[in-house]
Amino acid sequence: MEINNIRLPHNKGTEKAETITIPLPKRVKILLSQHMGVPCLPLVKSGDKVFVGQKIGDIDAFMSTPVHSSVSGTVEAIVDYLPANGRTCKAIVIESDGLQKASDEVKPPKITDTKSFLKAVRESGCCGLGGAGFPTHVKLTFDKEKTPVDTLVINGAECEPYITSDYREMVENSQDIYDGIKLLQKYLDIERAFICIEDNKPLAIEKLTKISENDDKVSVKKLASSYPQGAEKVTTYAATKRVVKEGELPLNQGVLVVNVSTVGFINRYINNGMPLVEKRVTIDGDAILTPCNARVLIGTPISSVLDFADCNKEIVDKLIAGGPMMGMCIHDFETPVCKTNNAFLGFKKPKKKEEQTNCIRCSRCISACPMKLMPTSIEKAYDRKDKAWLKKLKVNLCMNCGSCSYVCPAKRDLAEKNQLAKRLLAEK
Amino acid sequence: MEKLAVSSSPHIKAPMTTSKIMTQVLIALIPAGIAATVIFGGRALILIGFCVAFSVIWEKLFSVVTKRKDTTDDLSAVVTGLLLAYNLPVTIPLWMAGIGTFVAIIIVKQLFGGIGQNFANPAITGRIVLMLSFPSAMTTWAEPFYYSAKDVVTGATPLVTGDATYKELFLGTIGGSLGETCSLALIIGGIYLMARNIIKPYAPAAFLGTIMVFSFIAGKDPIYQLLSGGIILAAFFMITDYVTAPVTDIGKVIFGIGCGVITCVIRFYGGKAEGASYAILLMNILVPYIDMVTSSTPFGAKKAEKIKEGEK
Structure with a gap:
């Protein structure tokens, strides 16, 4: 059986664009709810001095993940903020001192067993970087007795048009991805791992195949470049032919699906202890003069990101966070960058508006x-x-x-x- | 600075539109139109032009009278007019053809809510109304190439006489409605539509297959049955009409089989020589039920709970 799919124009013009770091913003606004689940409470107050990687928000709840400061500087204010999803949350505004001094808290975590590994993942502030923002430590916590997980699927499909941030992770940080997979396999006791990549990314396939060639427990799966190949249930089926039933998670079928950028980040955190304070995003669209892949600090206003890519904001009609198929419209240029962002697309006003007409039952x-x-x-x-x-x-x-x-x-x-x-x- | 536009995803759309689909259907109907003009002469072209023009005029007029949006730019009225013309004998008086377009566009399509809302195929229903109203004008078949002779010579269709050769049937040099005689031109059009992914092969295959099997069992010549009358036109252009056919693939197969069986029953045991039009109209009525029983099983879905009476 083949899953229904469609073919989209890829428009991955930024695939060759190496990740560049954008200039330090004067001020960042860090949302206390950047993930699914319970929002964090602020751990700092106005006037406090903070450093890069310092935990500034957390809550004693399982279904949550802490947030960290992305700059060194002074907390200006804690304000209410209305993000695109319509649920008001608190945000911490920090003025940067330009020094980017790392916090003393930043040191590689001590890991001895599954429990300490999961605790470290939570402390890293990691959530699903593919876009869904599900707290990663929650996803990784399962009872091996009840749900015998035997397959780790690393999702590098990146089936949305325009976006190449996962692709750049696979090309630039292939070793991190491989080492991250080994960590997950070791601490979660998962027999085999598939790295699933669409066949329009030959360089990523080549690099990861080469790294894992002497490992019979990790293999690269080349998937057709069709949409929505990266949707969890679709990727699971493509990699293992297992059908995730209604109301189930891939876990119920013995499959754990983790995004490539997530697994790469986990490895870096375990090695250097720097929590999730920056994100690679693709900046593209017909209103962007210099499309690129940029490393941006969490909390940077999108306007600074767009300025970096030479975007004339006057001509932007629609600003999308994410891909053109599932991305969400941003109504305000000053919206801060979140952990789950992987692309910002700016589009000009379309020449003619397409009007809705009657359904002709074409099926x-x-x-x-x-x-x-x-x-x-x-x-x-x-x-x-x-x-x-x-x-x-x-x-x-x-x-x-x-x-x-x-x-x-x-x-x-x-x-x-x-x-x-x-x-x-x-x-x- | 102007405000940013906000809308729900997806933010891109495929280039295909309703009018582009209709354009493809029109392109697929061109070979049959050329064949009709060659076989039945200039009046075929006049009749085609007349039906198309009046279909569009009726639809425009309806939008003016009812103060609704003018939808003629989706080109579906052009397709309906063309298909109706292809279903008429070349000798029919123009005013009768005009009535046919009125029935097709106003009564069958617009009164039910316009494009997408009609339950019956407009061209087919237009033809049936004309057949019941003007049976003699609708069954006066000019001989092919009559225009090169001095007088109009008329005769029965090969479906009645049963004496045409396969070659004549295939090339359409026989008596019959304008656009249905030349199987070759229609098959070219059908293949074009399938190659362009406008229609799926399920309904035509089921329809044609059923007629062949039924004819064989009933002791008739299957090939002759396929190539005579309006079968090929119906297979590629009538039963594949999106609006009046089921939406699922399996539904399309059932629809094709049903049309095939009824066509054969009417042809072999009924009072009419040609049954395809009636078969399609009858099956049109069943489409909502076919859709209901053939609704797809979603990926990984658990069995649906039975819907209790009154639970809404």
């Missing part, structure tokens, strides 16, 4: 849906608020990959309707 959405849902039927059921039928159509399985909206010749917002339908079902 392209049905052929495109990787979950084999029927978006056109879901749309009709949602419009008449038919909860029972929506349940039967399994709209809850939609992962919002956007393939249905993409292929629709009538330009209908099918993916959006799916999300609304999911919310309707969640209502009581």
